[in-house]
Amino acid sequence: MRALICHAAQDLRLETTEVPELGEDQLLVRVAFGGICGSDLHYFQHGGFGTVRIKHPMALGHEVSGVVEAAGVQVRGIKPGQRIAISPSRPCGNCRFCQSGMQNQCLGMRFYGSAMPFPHIQGAFSEKLVIDASQAYPLADHLSLSEAALAEPLSVGLHAIQRAGGVLGKQVLVTGCGPIGSLLIGGLRRAGAARIVAADIADLPLTCARQMGADETINLRTQSEAMDKYKADKGQFDAVFEASGSEPALRVALDVIAPRGTLITVGLGGEIALPMNQIVAKEVDLRGTFRFHAEFATAVQFLNEGLVDGKPVITAVVPFERAVEAFTLAADKSQSLKVQIAFADASA
Numbered sequence: 001m002r003a004l005i006c007h008a009a010q011d012l013r014l015e016t017t018e019v020p021e022l023g024e025d026q027l028l029v030r031v032a033f034g035g036i037c038g039s040d041l042h043y044f045q046h047g048g049f050g051t052v053r054i055k056h057p058m059a060l061g062h063e064v065s066g067v068v069e070a071a072g073v074q075v076r077g078i079k080p081g082q083r084i085a086i087s088p089s090r091p092c093g094n095c096r097f098c099q100s101g102m103q104n105q106c107l108g109m110r111f112y113g114s115a116m117p118f119p120h121i122q123g124a125f126s127e128k129l130v131i132d133a134s135q136a137y138p139l140a141d142h143l144s145l146s147e148a149a150l151a152e153p154l155s156v157g158l159h160a161i162q163r164a165g166g167v168l169g170k171q172v173l174v175t176g177c178g179p180i181g182s183l184l185i186g187g188l189r190r191a192g193a194a195r196i197v198a199a200d201i202a203d204l205p206l207t208c209a210r211q212m213g214a215d216e217t218i219n220l221r222t223q224s225e226a227m228d229k230y231k232a233d234k235g236q237f238d239a240v241f242e243a244s245g246s247e248p249a250l251r252v253a254l255d256v257i258a259p260r261g262t263l264i265t266v267g268l269g270g271e272i273a274l275p276m277n278q279i280v281a282k283e284v285d286l287r288g289t290f291r292f293h294a295e296f297a298t299a300v301q302f303l304n305e306g307l308v309d310g311k312p313v314i315t316a317v318v319p320f321e322r323a324v325e326a327f328t329l330a331a332d333k334s335q336s337l338k339v340q341i342a343f344a345d346a347s348a
Helices: 038-046 152-163 177-189 203-212 222-236 245-256 276-283 295-303 318-329
Strands: 002-008 013-016 026-035 063-071 083-086 128-133 135-136 172-176 195-200 218-219 235-241 257-265 283-289 314-319 338-342
Touching: 002 318, 013 318, 026 083, 038 318, 063 128, 063 152, 128 222, 135 177, 135 295, 152 177, 152 235, 152 257, 152 283, 152 295, 172 177, 172 245, 177 203, 177 235, 177 295, 195 203, 203 218, 235 245, 245 257, 245 276, 257 276, 257 338, 314 318, 318 338
Parallel strands: 172 195, 172 235, 195 218, 235 257, 257 283, 314 338
Antiparallel strands: 002 013, 026 063, 026 128, 026 338, 063 083, 083 135
C-alpha cells in the first residue's frame, strides 16, 4: 500500500509500505477520506511544533473515515463493507489517567500521526489501515464518508465545550473560526448557547462560522470597533473559546469576558504573556482543553443524525496522488478551511 510519509520540514513523500498484519480483535480498513489538521501542517511546514520534532519518518494524518475490508476472528458487530469513522484516540486503559476517566491524558497514548513519543506513532494517511475494533464507529447510510472524516475535529470542539462546564443559555464568543472553531460553533448551537459571536481576521472562516450557527460575526482586522460594545460593564460574555492560538485574540477575549467567566484555550500557538492583573481582577476561570476521547461517539452521533452539519467546513477535496498539493492548499488560509485527501476508491 502507499502512505504519506513526512521525513522533515517540506519533505513529504508518497511511499510504498507494508500492510500491517490483522489481529483477532482488529479490522482492516480501506481509507476513504482524510482531513488535513493544523498539527499535520506544522509537521509539513516546520518539521514539528514547539519542542516536538520529527526524528524519524512518520506517516501523517488522524482525521479519517473508511470502509471495512476484513475483520479479525474475535470482532463482533462490524462486518466487511461497513462504512465507518475511525477514532485516532488509542489510550492504554491502564494508567492512572485512563482509570480516572481522563483517557485524553493517557500516559501511553497512541494517537495517530504524533511525534510526541519516540518512536513516533504512525499516522493514518495510507491506503489501508489496521485498527482496533473499538476505534470503528458505524455511519448512517445518508452520511458521506467525506463528512464522516469531520468526526475528529468535531470531537475536539465537543471536548472544549465539556471543559467549559456547560453553555446552556449563555452568551458565548469564539475567536478563531477555522475548522475546529467553526465545528465548535455547531456544537455550541446543539448545546444550547443563547447567543454565539464569532471573531476572526478573515472573511472566509467567518462565512463558515455563520453557516455553522453563529449569530454575529466580527472581522477583527476590519471591524475591531465592533467588539467595543462587549467591553461594557466589565465584559459581556459568560464563556469564550479561544481557538486561534494568538496572543491578540486572547487579549481581546479578556477584554470582553464577564467577571467569573470561563475562558477555554483551544488553539495551540507560541508562548503567550498573560495579563495577570486582568485575570485576577475579573476572577477569570482559565482552562485548557486537549484532544478528546468519549466525545468521538457523540460527534459521530451528531453527524449521523444531522444534528451538526459539517459540510460548510470542507473547502476542497484533493486526490491522494496530489497529496503534497493538498497540503500546500491547506496552508493557504485565504482560500481554505478543511482540505481533505480522497484515497483510492473513496466514492463508497
